[in-house]
Amino acid sequence: MAQKYPVKITVYRKFDCDELPDYSGGCHAFDVGAAFTVKVDGKMPEGFCTWAWHDLWPVVMTLRFGGEMTYCKQGNMMYSACSDGLSPVVFKLERIEA
Numbered sequence: 001m002a003q004k005y006p007v008k009i010t011v012y013r014k015f016d017c018d019e020l021p022d023y024s025g026g027c028h029a030f031d032v033g034a035a036f037t038v039k040v041d042g043k044m045p046e047g048f049c050t051w052a053w054h055d056l057w058p059v060v061m062t063l064r065f066g067g068e069m070t071y072c073k074q075g076n077m078m079y080s081a082c083s084d085g086l087s088p089v090v091f092k093l094e095r096i097e098a
């Protein structure tokens with residue numbers, strides 16, 4: 001059976017498209033600096049946005065099973081974002097190795 005690792009997800013940055021006149025503005029699901037842990041069971045952390053979870057899932061699973069991100073200086077981490085075009089949130093994902 002493959003080794004499984006927990007993954008830490010930290011909210012790195014939020015972007016808002018507040019120049020749109022009919023837009024109520026920004027992601028209300030996260031605060032910059034908030035951190036979540038995906039345990040070895042791979043379940044979405046409580047209180048995490050399901051939209052962002054869907055977008056981050058491939059990176060979470062790669063890191064969780066020991067995969068490396070070859071285009072990052074540290075193979076055990078990656079930055080990724082949710083696909084909300086009006087107010088994307090950038091996350092830092094890190095494999096937690098004991």
